[in-house]
Amino acid sequence: MTQHSFPVRIYYEDTDFSGNVYHAAYLKFFERGRTEFLRDEGIHHSELAAQGIAFAVRSMELQFDGAAHIDDLLTVTTEVATISGARLTLRQAILRDQTVLTRANVVVVAIKTAGGPARMPREILARFAAKA
Template sequence: MSFEFPFRVYVEDTDMGGIVYYVNYLKFFERARTELLRAVGIEQFGLQQQGVLFVVHDVQCRYLQSAKLDDELIVEVEIQRISGARICFSQRALRASDNTLLCTAEVVVVSVSAQTMKPVRLTSDLIEKIKDFTV
């Protein structure tokens, strides 16, 4: 099952030509992953209070088409695999009006200790909450 999060493209997201600046897709993907966690009851701030942070370890991104000012987008998030301290996400940005695929990304996030920045295993509770989004 995939998680979907809607966006609208604002001026701040675009370059001088009204095209979404490439790095902003990474911001869109980050927000969608955060909203997936929030939707299942996992707050980033709560994890931080417990001494756990999620950090991006690796990103592979492919830009296919351009989004433009005022476009409505849907960002999809699926979990490819969960192991140890890692969650591997697959994400897609689509234009909502015609389902045109704009950008894809594979993002590896690692759970680390806030004090040492060393990997820490994902809790079984967290895994249980997000498992429905695993492909």
């Protein structure tokens, strides 16, 4: 599958006392990348919520390979690794130019907004099955 790319600019609020991006800020960047990836695929959180479905992060494995700094322009990449009836596994990376700074493997599950697990909507399964 072709990687989806989303640009992120680093602001002062994203950094810590050392001038590096604070580690938890990367979670926000990955979330934005996943949301824009889904949006570009025609999947909108508000439409899923109207159907009583939401996505929740089940697990995330992170690797920090380098640091980002104020004013850096980064790229968040997202691609489907695997999909099943209730889980979508995504590979993500944050890069500065061509240098990978942070990597993540993210397992997202479908849940009912009223509580409890849900099956992945059929249209999502169909869309991503060929891309995994």
